[in-house]
Amino acid sequence: MMIEPVPTAAQDTVPKPPDHPKVRSGRIGVLLMNLGTPEGTGYWPMRAYLKEFLSDRRVIEEPRWKWWPILNLIILSTRPGRKGKDYASIWNKERDEGPLKTITRSQTEQLAERLKPLAGDRIVFDWAMRYGFPDVKSRLKALLDQGCDRILLVPLYPQYAAPTSATACDQAFRALMEMRWQPTVRVAHPYYEDPAYIGALAASMRTSLAKLDFDPEVILCSFHGMPKDYLLKGDPYYCQCAKTWRLLRTELGFSEERFPLTFQSRFGPDEWLQPYTDETVKALAQAGKKSMAIVAPGFSADCLETLEELDGENREIFLHNGGEKFAYLPCLNDTQEGIDVIAAVVQRELMGWV
Known part of the structure; x- marks a missing residue:
């Protein structure tokens, strides 16, 4: 919904002293x-x-x-x-x-x-x-x-x-x-639960899936990870990711099995939020899944973690372990x-x- 513009406040018309510094405001x-x-x-x-x-x-x-x-x-x-x-x-x-x-x-x-x-x-x-x-x-x-x-x-x-x-x-x-x-x-x-955001994600995914020459057996919903300790200290990130995933899954009409939640990009030896994206991709291929896709709704724009890690590294993991068809569904970006x-x-x- 567009907000109607309203008139700006009247400018101060009282004469200023000659030495008054120029100030832009409003x-x-x-x-x-x-x-x-x-x-x-x-x-x-x-x-x-x-x-x-x-x-x-x-x-x-x-x-x-x-x-x-x-x-x-x-x-x-x-x-x-x-x-x-x-x-x-x-x-x-x-x-x-x-x-x-x-x-x-x-x-x-x-x-x-x-x-x-x-x-x-x-x-x-x-x-x-x-x-x-x-x-x-x-x-x-x-x-x-x-x-x-x-x-x-x-x-x-x-x-x-x-x-x-x-x-x-x-x-x-x-x-x-x-x-x-x-x-x-x-x-x-x-805006993790904003209807405009959920609706746009669903529309973008439908458009991307319609362009594929296959119907993915599984579509991973991958978010950037964080150390589990941050969650235990009170960071709301995991809960907000889960809320986005649930709302998007409902909007698309997918089951949890068709549209699982995972976390990527872990760094260092500590435990991070699970399940891990790369391990899930490998397990799906080894379990006999021949086609899959990944979407990353936590990113507002494609970047290293989506283009290189998901569309590159995880594609290679899936195909190397027996998968045959893989797709990365782009972020919302500047569409x-x-x-x-x-x-x-x-x-x-x-x-x-x-």
């Missing part, structure tokens, strides 16, 4: 925030990205005395080369950037065009990455420079998690701490359904401001 900023991407696939860009990412206390909660030697002496020596090759396999060579950056930019541009009738040029749209560039601090400053004294932060994670949604907001709050004149700030609520979801979230959160 506009609203909308900042889309996603995880991030390296600036290149070589060793040093990858190392810089991984260091920023894996130094975040929200991501790795191990004590610093234990984690720093592992990170700096082992991981940052070996992992950049290996992950650089993975990124190179999905790299947008035309723009020389990761696909997450390409898609997030397009989402922002399309969102701005879609919501222009909402309040004209009064709303300014921008995007940022938690790790890498464009960074959150610089984009917040850009919005302020354009007269935005109200800013809506939109973490592009349907399900809330401390290592994703919270750390994106942390970065914005750190920037706010340095400002003399802070804007009024809102943070968009996670019409994807923009529908982001627009619905933004319009809901801007109520009372426009």
Whole structure:
């Protein structure tokens, strides 16, 4: 539902002293925030990205005395080369950037065009990455420079998690701490059960499945994993993923056997949320399943974890263990359904401001 635009407040017409500094205000900023991407696939860009990412206390909660030697002496020596090759396999060579950056930019541009009738040029749209560039601090400053004294932060994670949604907001709050004149700030609520989101996922999946030349026996619903310990400490992520899975399964009319829930991308020796995606893919193939598909509804845009890990590594696991037909169903990305979801979230959160 489109919110009707309302007139802006009358501008202050009282003459100002000649030495009064010029101040732009009265506009609203909308900042889309996603995880991030390296600036290149070589060793040093990858190392810089991984260091920023894996130094975040929200991501790795191990004590610093234990984690720093592992990170700096082992991981940052070996992992950049290996992950650089993975990124190179999905790299947008035309723009020389990761696909997450390409898609997030397009989402922002399309969102701005879609919501222009909402309040004209009064709303300014921008995007940022938690790790890498464009960074959150610089984009917040850009919005302020354009007269935005109200800013809506939109973490592009349907399900809330401390290592994703919270750390994106942390970065914005750190920037706010340095400002003399802070804007009024809102943070968009996670949209894991929003009817617009569930409906868009179902429509996108139906479209993707209709393009296949086979009917998958099983469709895995794969979410990014996290250490089980984070759940036990109170993170709501697992519960929100399960809610999305249940609502989407009901919308599609699938059974739990046809549409099981799994978790991917585990890292390190600790137990993570289960069942694991890669182990489930292997078990399905070894049990005689000849066709399968995977969808990743927890990602708002395709990235390394979907294009390389799911469509690459897990495809190879399935085919190597006896499977014959495999498909990865794309994220919502910057499709019409994807923009529908982001627009619905933004319009809901801007109520009372426009």
